[in-house]
Amino acid sequence: MLKDFAISTIRTLRRHGFQAYLAGGCVRDLLLKREPADYDVATSATPRQVMEIFPESYAVGAQFGVVLVPGNPTAPAVASPVHASAAASTQGGAIEVATFRSDLGYSDGRHPDAVRFALEAREDVLRRDFTINGMMLDPLTGEVLDFVGGEKDLAAQIIRAIGDPEQRFAEDKLRMLRAVRFAARFEYQIEKETKSAIARHAEAIQMVSRERVCGELTRMLTEGHARRAFLLLDETRLLSEVLPEISAMKGVAQPSEFHPEGDVFTHTLLALDYLPQPCPPTLAWGVLLHDVGKPATFRVAPDRIRFDKHVDVGVKIGEEICKRLRFSHGDTVQVLALIDNHMRFGQVSRMKESTFKRFLRLAGFAEHLALHRADCLASHANLSTYHFIREKLAETPPPVIHPPSLVNGHDLIAAGYAPGPKFRQILEAVEDAQLEGKVASHDAAMEYVAREFPR
Numbered sequence: 001m002l003k004d005f006a007i008s009t010i011r012t013l014r015r016h017g018f019q020a021y022l023a024g025g026c027v028r029d030l031l032l033k034r035e036p037a038d039y040d041v042a043t044s045a046t047p048r049q050v051m052e053i054f055p056e057s058y059a060v061g062a063q064f065g066v067v068l069v070p071g072n073p074t075a076p077a078v079a080s081p082v083h084a085s086a087a088a089s090t091q092g093g094a095i096e097v098a099t100f101r102s103d104l105g106y107s108d109g110r111h112p113d114a115v116r117f118a119l120e121a122r123e124d125v126l127r128r129d130f131t132i133n134g135m136m137l138d139p140l141t142g143e144v145l146d147f148v149g150g151e152k153d154l155a156a157q158i159i160r161a162i163g164d165p166e167q168r169f170a171e172d173k174l175r176m177l178r179a180v181r182f183a184a185r186f187e188y189q190i191e192k193e194t195k196s197a198i199a200r201h202a203e204a205i206q207m208v209s210r211e212r213v214c215g216e217l218t219r220m221l222t223e224g225h226a227r228r229a230f231l232l233l234d235e236t237r238l239l240s241e242v243l244p245e246i247s248a249m250k251g252v253a254q255p256s257e258f259h260p261e262g263d264v265f266t267h268t269l270l271a272l273d274y275l276p277q278p279c280p281p282t283l284a285w286g287v288l289l290h291d292v293g294k295p296a297t298f299r300v301a302p303d304r305i306r307f308d309k310h311v312d313v314g315v316k317i318g319e320e321i322c323k324r325l326r327f328s329h330g331d332t333v334q335v336l337a338l339i340d341n342h343m344r345f346g347q348v349s350r351m352k353e354s355t356f357k358r359f360l361r362l363a364g365f366a367e368h369l370a371l372h373r374a375d376c377l378a379s380h381a382n383l384s385t386y387h388f389i390r391e392k393l394a395e396t397p398p399p400v401i402h403p404p405s406l407v408n409g410h411d412l413i414a415a416g417y418a419p420g421p422k423f424r425q426i427l428e429a430v431e432d433a434q435l436e437g438k439v440a441s442h443d444a445a446m447e448y449v450a451r452e453f454p455r
Contacts, residue, residue, distance in 0.1 A: 005071035006039035006095050007139045009054075013097075016053055018045040021121060021136035021145060023098070028132050031144070031154060032186075041097045042136060044119050050097050057097070064115055065099030100124035122147045129168060129175045130182065130194075131160045157188040165197035173204045176238060177216040184220060184229035195236060202237035213242055214325035221284035226272035230288075245317055246288065248295040255304045259379045264294045270378035276370055282331050283367040286338030287374050289318045293339075314339045334364055338371050345372045345385050354435035357401050360393065406434055406445035415446060416455055426453050 006022060013020035022030070023042035030036060043050065050067045051057050057069040071093040100118040118124055121136055125145075128134040131153045136145040144151060148162050159182050161168040161175075169175055176198045183190045190198070205213065220229035230246070233239035240247040249265035261267055271287050293314025297307045318339045322332040341362060348356065362368055373386050407430050409423055417423070429452060430445050439445045 002039055002071065002093060002095070003036075003139075005093070006041060009041055009069055009095050009097065010139060012053060013041070013043050013045055013050075016045070016049075018043050018049070019100075019119075019121065020045070022139055023124075023136045024128070024133050027135045027137040027144070028150070028154065030137065031135070031151065039095055041095055042100060042121065042124055043097055044100050044121075045097075046099055046117055050099070054097075060096070065101050065117060067097045068094050069097050070094045102127050121145055126162060127171075128162055129172070129178060131158075131162055132182070134162050153191075157186065158191050159183045159186075159188050159194065160191035161194045161197070165194045166201075169197055169201050169204070173201075173208045174212055174216065176202065176205055176236070177208075177213065177220075177242075180229055180232045180236060180238065181216055181220050181223070183232055184225040185223050187225065187228065190232070190236075198236040198238065202241050205238060205241050210324060211326045214327070217242065217325075218281050218284070221272070221275070221288060222279045222281055224277050226275060226284065226288075227269045230269055230272065243321070245292050245295075245321060249291070252295045252298050253305055254294075257304075261379055264291050267291065267378050271374040274374035274377045280367060282334040282338070282364070283370055285331075285335045286342075286367065286371050289314065289321065289335065290339055290342045290371060290375060292317045292321075311340060311343050334367070337362065337364070338368060341368055342371055342375060345375075345389075348385050348389065352432075352436065354432040356392075357435045360389070360401050403434055406430060406439065406442050407449065411442070411446065412449070415449070417453075422453075429453070 006026075010020040010022070020041055020043040022039060024040045026036035026039045045053070047059055047065055047067050050069070051059065054067075054069045057067050060066050060068045100121060100123060101115045102118055102123050122145075125134045125136065125147050131148045131150040133150070134146075134148045135150040137143070138145070149160075153160050159179050161179070179190055179194060179198060182188065220226055220233075223229075230239065233242070234247065234250075246265070246268070249268055250263065252264040254262070254264060254267065259267055261270055268288065268291055271290070272284075275284055275287060291310065291314065293310035293312070293316075294307045296313050296317070297310040299306055299308065315336050318336050319332070322335055327335065341359075344359060348359070351359065369386065369389060373383065376383050376386060405427075407427065409419065409427070412423060412426060413419060417426070426449060430439070430448060433439045433448055434445065439448050
């Protein structure tokens with residue numbers, strides 16, 4: 001168990017004469033009676049001393065005093081789609097051991113220019129981000145070292161910067177997004193001065209790498225409180241900086257007969273409430289972006305409000321967002337497919353059997369169906385198509401939806417057809433007939449070819 005290994009690490013460091021405590025988010029989670037995702041140790045030992053005590057350890061941020069001590073070197077590292085966090089990618093039964101330190105200058109607005117190792121825990125705490133993350137815990141006695149009022153803020157459910165919020169955010173601009181994420185995750189309020197400082201300096205988030213911004217946004221989308229997170233992003237002026245395309249949805253009216261809930265922004269944020277848990281990151285981004293093309297295509301027609309070709313425009317905008325936030329190719333393909341296909345559910349009742357089965361064969365179709373459910377629940381709440389598809393999937397064996405091919409190009413050549421572009425047309429027609437139940441064998445398929453495509 002990782003907690004036991006963290007305690008063992010602390011015992012070992014103390015036996016060698018050093019101070020050592022659990023630190024940061026794991027302390028917060030333990031005080032909240034939550035199971036921490038990882039355990040960090042803060043110590044007065046220098047990185048060199050830590051690595052001497054634990055020969056199997058290795059430096060992951062030696063210039064910042066961080067050493068990784070593996071508990072089970074053979075345990076697999078954890079990876080998550082759409083930008084894995086550093087913690088997630090290094091946790092394979094390992095403990096981060098960081099030397100007490102103070103930070104000297106943040107010229108890039110993200111990392112300290114230099115650090116000075118310290119001997120006291122208090123000095124280390126004062127350079128951290130928020131009070132609820134600034135406590136240390138002696139796991140052997142249960143004593144909490146709280147120099148910043150973290151326990152009080154936990155009880156009051158407040159996210160408060162340690163010390164001067166202007167200074168904390170000037171040091172590390174990403175902390176502005178982290179404040180929003182923690183407030184959403186725990187359903188806390190952001191302390192007034194902390195929130196004001198974020199709003200005043202929101203544009204400075206542009207200094208942070210797109211990968212890190214994307215990582216924070218993905219966590220907001222997948223931790224179970226996405227709607228609240230995006231409302232807070234809007235309140236703090238961060239939304240217009242990191243995702244102006246979502247901010248542009250505000251005030252874009254929709255036809256009330258289909259969207260009684262309100263404008264595009266309201267609809268999109270309501271849809272986030274219906275994300276499943278756990279939620280694949282690509283699905284979360286697909287739900288967020290499914291109507292991203294509506295602001296650019298809004299028009300008032302004689303009959304009602306319309307968004308002509310908003311799907312096509314949305315795919316292009318989504319592609320720009322995925323590129324800007326450095327999505328992987330695979331994640332980009334899936335997110336864009338979710339945007340591209342979300343309106344097709346309205347055509348299901350009119351689809352030919354072959355078209356319907358091909359629709360069900362979309363890669364990651366479970367995500368498409370989950371997006372459709374969220375889209376419906378956030379608007380008219382009619383789930384008849386959703387339930388129809390689920391019933392069809394339950395009663396239809398996979399080989400019926402995606403049967404083996406009855407005819408291939410070699411069969412056509414053997415039958416005297418000349419290779420060329422027409423082959424694709426013939427093979428697709430045969431597959432349509434197969435999916436419609438009109439042919440079920442190779443011979444029947446070849447008879448169909450001879451009849452429909454005479455040489």
